[in-house]
Amino acid sequence: MLSKRIALLFMVVGLITLAGCNSSSTPSSSPAGHLAFVTLPNSNGVAAFRINTNTSNSSSGSDTAKFTAIVGSPFPTGNSPSSVLIHPSQQFVYVSNQNENDISLFTINSTVGSLQEVLPRTLTGLTPSSLVADSTGSYLYALNRQSANISVFSINSTTGALSEIAGSPFATFPYSMEQAISSSGKFLYVLNTDISSVFAYTITSGALTPVAGLPVKVGNGAIAITVDPAETFVYVANSSDNTVSVLSINSTTGALTLLGSYPTGTTPTSVIALDPYLYVVNKGSSNISAFTITPVTGVLTEITDSPITVGNAPLFAVLDPDNLFVYLGSQSANTISAFSIVTSTGLLSNTSQTATTASPPSSMAVTK
């Protein structure tokens, strides 16, 4: 009889424990993780992953980031998706479909991690190649490479729907490929590879006004541009010159001044700024040049042990919203790889975590 009661006790404890098996996470892990969305032009889709990070050892660079493919991924888009943007509310995703000249709007199912497209798609100019939005999520800017203009849309904060603003599209130089917006949403910078120049615009209620003066010449093969979070400098990766250019921002007018250019690895194709560090992705040499940024002067000093070997000829880099990881996209390996940032030195540590995509990835965005 005693053993029977003890057995019953064991059973009750077991069932109670089962009922408590709902969700578990260690205190140092991100409980919900981040969602990552990756455009796949050849698949006409967006791959979705959940990234669960463990960030207990950021100073030593032993953080980990694990990718889990979302069921149903990749999610269908329009023809040849080129750029993906997550609305600051973390509720909507926008994808530019460069071969059908429109933008797809998706709602994010945060529980599952899936995307559901909301039709109809919004028309843009010809060949939208890059999407950016201001930090409040009020306006979206689509850079149209072939029609040489920028379509500007106001964003409905409830539905995510886009409405083109008065005066849009705004003219820019033909075949511009990349753009970057300042953190305050006051300035937009457009990069043209053909003439290796940066065009500056001021923003007023979404409307663009060219900054007076000529565009600023940077290095040959200028292919990637970013603005630092403090809105002090613009950085441009010059793929033909194997350099990165540093430009200062006039905080009043938005005008740019070239401060200098610094050598990188071979064929830099992407640049990301995380004060006080700057990372340049070198596709040709499959490594990353890491620099420290000197405040005020903008002088770059390459970090000891840079460049950092990463392999797989990475095309682009995306910064984790917590500023603890860099994600690299490779079109030769069809992968997204996670590298943790050693916060004490600025070096990158390979987490050995990789997500495989169905076809070459072209851009990526990560939720907060």
Place this chain on the structure above:
Amino acid sequence: MAIERLGVSGKTATVFVFLVLSVVMSTSSLSVGQVAPQWEVFGGYAYRNVDSTTFGFVNRSSLNGFDAEGTYNIRPRWGVTVDIGGQYSSQLTAYNFLAGPQFASRRDKSMWFVHGLFGKAQNTVEIATLARNGFESVGRTLGVGAGYDRDLSPRFTFRVQADFLRTDTFKTGQNDVRASTGLVFHFGHIGHRPKL
């Protein structure tokens, strides 16, 4: 922890150590002569905790539904069990179709049992895209479980049961747990009572 290298969480493993211990302790004083029903048919409520993080969900998922089992007893202690269950949440549906041996230890008005089950699972995620509504995956399932029956009448008993289910769907593996409770109807009999 060694068992975690096998893909089973320490928490889940602890649960089943409890369950196995409970069965072992209860079978330590078996009676020699036993009589058993030929058929036992169980139906009832089932709660299932699905390891949905393996295919992208933010958390494990809690599902509610039914579990039905039929056991054909070959001997008083040994039978063959067929298990069919379906559990549901707003975005996930899980079905299982399983069969396997069951060992029972019977007392006058109660019974402990353990079983090993093998079969298929079908998981469906209810999300809509332009191309389709929902994504379904069918894969292999292995299960181990234990339960306790208490007689209510000559034909009916009350059952509580817990199972660990290892499913392979959506190209990944899931370690699920299931708790069931309900009524068992039995008919026919095998074995014979000891002579007094």
